[in-house]
Amino acid sequence: MIDRATARAAVLAGFPLVNDHPDVAGVLRRPDLLAELGPALAAPYADADVSVVCAPEARGPILGALVAVELGAGLVLVRKDDRNHPGADRRVVSSPTWRGASESFQTRSWDIEPADRVLVVDDWVTTGSSLRAVRSLVLDAGARYVGASVLVRKADDETIDDLAVEWLVHFDEIVGR
Numbered sequence: 001m002i003d004r005a006t007a008r009a010a011v012l013a014g015f016p017l018v019n020d021h022p023d024v025a026g027v028l029r030r031p032d033l034l035a036e037l038g039p040a041l042a043a044p045y046a047d048a049d050v051s052v053v054c055a056p057e058a059r060g061p062i063l064g065a066l067v068a069v070e071l072g073a074g075l076v077l078v079r080k081d082d083r084n085h086p087g088a089d090r091r092v093v094s095s096p097t098w099r100g101a102s103e104s105f106q107t108r109s110w111d112i113e114p115a116d117r118v119l120v121v122d123d124w125v126t127t128g129s130s131l132r133a134v135r136s137l138v139l140d141a142g143a144r145y146v147g148a149s150v151l152v153r154k155a156d157d158e159t160i161d162d163l164a165v166e167w168l169v170h171f172d173e174i175v176g177r
């Protein structure tokens, strides 16, 4: 059984900064922190009967795969619209993300079934537009959106509540160390 508080403390203390910005790639680069991520991000949903982890690229599927293994779930890729995703037949355009522009995401109808209970995993939430877009793909499939698990929170309370986001570390506490 992992201790999420211990994992959180380790990730918070070790989160590298590049140009004063929290560097997710640097967390993945550290074997000790990488080993904590799957168990820590999965822990809040250990009893949620998750059948599918759904993760938007580019960094979402890295963490999503780690979480899916922990939960005994499958992983569904959500690709951005200009990427190759054979058979993609569902699309959604997000509201503007932190970049100030919308993103277009694509997925495949047979990857998510109405009986699925879906957890969305990504590395970061700011506006929540990416998570909302993925949630809409889940709901369009008739499946149950269980919530989201992210590594870094840079979103307001309303966004966190709306999307039922569990987050491991807060942007402000990383840059404020």
Ligand SMILES: O=P(O)(O)OC[C@H]1O[C@H](OP(=O)(O)OP(=O)(O)O)[C@H](O)[C@@H]1O
Binding pocket: 056, 057, 058, 059, 060, 096, 097, 098, 099, 122, 123, 124, 125, 126, 127, 128, 129, 130, 131
């Ligand atoms: O809450 P939001 O405002 O939607 O922002 C969160 C998204 O932004 C980042 O992706 P990014 O846009 O950097 O794309 P990439 O991972 O493909 O580089 C991050 O990986 C999330 O997917």
